[in-house]
Amino acid sequence: EVQLVESGGGLVQVGGSLRLSCATSGFPFDDYTIGWFRQSPGKEREAVSCIKNNDDSVYYVDSVQGRFTISSDNAKNTTYLQMSSLRPDDTAVYYCAAAGAPPWGWANDFEYEYWGQGTQVTVSS
Numbered sequence: 001e002v003q004l005v006e007s008g009g010g011l012v013q014v015g016g017s018l019r020l021s022c023a024t025s026g027f028p029f030d031d032y033t034i035g036w037f038r039q040s041p042g043k044e045r046e047a048v049s050c051i052k053n054n055d056d057s058v059y060y061v062d063s064v065q066g067r068f069t070i071s072s073d074n075a076k077n078t079t080y081l082q083m084s085s086l087r088p089d090d091t092a093v094y095y096c097a098a099a100g101a102p103p104w105g106w107a108n109d110f111e112y113e114y115w116g117q118g119t120q121v122t123v124s125s
Contacts, residue, residue, distance in 0.1 A: 009119030022096030047107030
């Protein structure tokens, strides 16, 4: 059974930091691309970052470049999203997702076949 379980969300003040975790099982983690997406009320789901575990390539949306860092611990089948200098517009439910084939476009959510249940991140001003 494939599982992706996000954790680490919460309430943080502007400028603060959080580290999200995506613990996975049921698929060959080393061969998969793991993406982080977010969605806030009334907005479309947005790609935030991804890491290709087979070559450690990483990608970020412009709005988080330099503030967020994605990484994977292949021994733990877990991907992390370290978020710093958080802003109110980072408030959203954050989801991790897994793609078996390297996405043609890393931000295309339809290319990810497995999804977690999400974790809420709230940045207060």
